[in-house]
Amino acid sequence: MQPGSQLACAMWAMTILCTALVALRLFTRIRIVHFVGAEDYLFVATGLFFLVFTCAIQVAVHFGLGQSFWSLSLQNSSDAIFWTYIANTFAITGNAMAKLTMGMFLLRVVQLRWHKWALWFLVGVTASTSIALVIMLWNQSTPVKMSWDPFRTPGVWKIQIQPMSVGLGVWSSACDFFFAAFPWLFIWSLRMQRREKVMLASGMSLGVIAGACGIVRTVVLARLNVLNYTLTFVTYFAWAGAEIAVAMVCLAIPTLRPLYLRHRGLAVNSTHRPHPADDVLPQFTMCEPEPVALPPTKRWHAQQRAGREIR
Numbered sequence: 320m321q322p323g324s325q326l327a328c329a330m331w332a333m334t335i336l337c338t339a340l341v342a343l344r345l346f347t348r349i350r351i352v353h354f355v356g357a358e359d360y361l362f363v364a365t366g367l368f369f370l371v372f373t374c375a376i377q378v379a380v381h382f383g384l385g386q387s388f389w390s391l392s393l394q395n396s397s398d399a400i401f402w403t404y405i406a407n408t409f410a411i412t413g414n415a416m417a418k419l420t421m422g423m424f425l426l427r428v429v430q431l432r433w434h435k436w437a438l439w440f441l442v443g444v445t446a447s448t449s450i451a452l453v454i455m456l457w458n459q460s461t462p463v464k465m466s467w468d469p470f471r472t473p474g475v476w477k478i479q480i481q482p483m484s485v486g487l488g489v490w491s492s493a494c495d496f497f498f499a500a501f502p503w504l505f506i507w508s509l510r511m512q513r514r515e516k517v518m519l520a521s522g523m524s525l526g527v528i529a530g531a532c533g534i535v536r537t538v539v540l541a542r543l544n545v546l547n548y549t550l551t552f553v554t555y556f557a558w559a560g561a562e563i564a565v566a567m568v569c570l571a572i573p574t575l576r577p578l579y580l581r582h583r584g585l586a587v588n589s590t591h592r593p594h595p596a597d598d599v600l601p602q603f604t605m606c607e608p609e610p611v612a613l614p615p616t617k618r619w620h621a622q623q624r625a626g627r628e629i630r
Contacts, residue, residue: 322553323385329557330373333564340571341366347578358423361416362570368413369563375406376556388549393470399549400467403556408453410559414491415449417566418442421498421526424570429505437501441494448487455480481540488537495530495566499523522572529569532562 320328341363348355376384379402383391391399422442429435455478460466465474506520536558544551 321385322550323380323383326385326553326557327373327377327380330376330560333560334370334373337366337369337564337567340567343578344571344574347575351577351581356423356427358420358427359574361420361423362567365413365416365420365563365567365570368409368416369560369567372406372409372413372560372563375402375409376560378402379406384549385553386549388547391549393468396549397468397471403548403552404456404467406556407456407559410556410563411449411453411456411487413563414559414566415445417529417563417570418445418491418494418498420570421566424573425498425501431505434501434505441497444490445494448490452480452483452487455483481543481545485537485541488533488540491562492530492533492537495526495533495562499526499530499569519573519576523569525569525572526566529562529565532558532565536562 344359344362345355348359379399382399382402383395384399384403388396419442422438422445426435426438429438457463459478459480460474460476462472462474465472465476502520502523506516536555539554539558543555
C-alpha cells in the first residue's frame with residue numbers, strides 16, 4: 320500500500336473515532352445532563368474541522384499525495400498541493416479549536432483568578448497565532464497560485480512559513496502539556512471520591528500524548544524536504560491528525576462520566592445545592608471550607624443574637 324493510501328486509511332479511522340465521541344458527548348449533554356455549553360459547540364466544530372481535514376487529505380491522495388513529486392504530472396502535482404493547503408488549513412484551525420475547547424471547559428470549573436488568567440492567555444495566543452499562520456499559508460507568494468503551481472505560474476515568494484509553523488508547533492505542544500498537568504491543581508477541591516478524582520485527572524492528562532504527537536510533528540516539519548512535497552509531507556499530516564484526534568479523546572472522557580454512571584445504573588444527579596461546576600462535571604462541586612470555631616465570648620454573643628431573632 321502506498322504512503323498516501325496508508326495516510327488516508329489512518330485519517331478515516333481517527334475520523335470515525337472522533338465522530339463517535341462527538342455523538343456520545345452530545346447525547347450525554349442533551350439527554351442526561353440537559354445542558355450544552357460553549358465548549359460543547361467548540362467540540363462539535365473541532366470534529367467537523369477534522370472531518371473536512373480528512374476529506375481534503377483523501378482528495379489530495381487521489382491527485383498524488385504520497386507519491387514522488389517528480390513522478391506526477393504538473394496538473395496532478397498542483398492539485399495535490401492545493402488540497403494539502405486546504406487540509407493544512409483545517410488541521411491548524413482544528414488543533415486550535417481543540418485547545419479552545421479545553422480552555423473553555425476548564426474556565427467553567429476553575430475558581431482562582433490566576434487560573435482563569437492563565438487559561439485566557441493560552442486561548443488568546445493559540446487563536447491569534449493559528450489565524451496568523453493560516454493567513455500566511457495562503458499568502459506565501461505573489462500571485463497566490465504560485466505556491467501550489469510554481470512551474471506554470473511565475474511570481475515571487477514573500478514569506479518563509481516553515482519557521483512560523485515550527486514555532487506554532489512548539490507552542491501547541493507546550494499547551495498540550497499544560498492542559499494535561501493543569502487539572503491536578505484543582506481536581507482535589509472537587510467533592511468526589513479520591514479514586515474518581517485520580518481517574519478524572521488521569522483521563523484529562525492523556526493530553527501528554529497529544530503533546531508528544533505535536534513534538535514529533537514539529538520535528539518532522541523542521542526536517543522536511545520541500546522539494547519533494549507530495550511525498551515528504553505525508554508524515555507531517557499523519558502526526559497532525561493524530562494530535563487532534565488524541566486531543567478530542569482527552570476532551571471527551573471527562574464529559575462522558577454521566578453516561579458511564581447511567582450505564583452502570585448509578586444516579587447521575589445528586590441532592591446537593593447546584594454549583595456552576597455542575598454544568599460541566601455533573602455531581603461535582605467545589606469543597607466548602609470547614610466551619611471556623613468561634614471564641615467563647617463571640618460564640619455567646621452569637622447565641623444571644625440567635626435567641627433574640629427567634630423570639
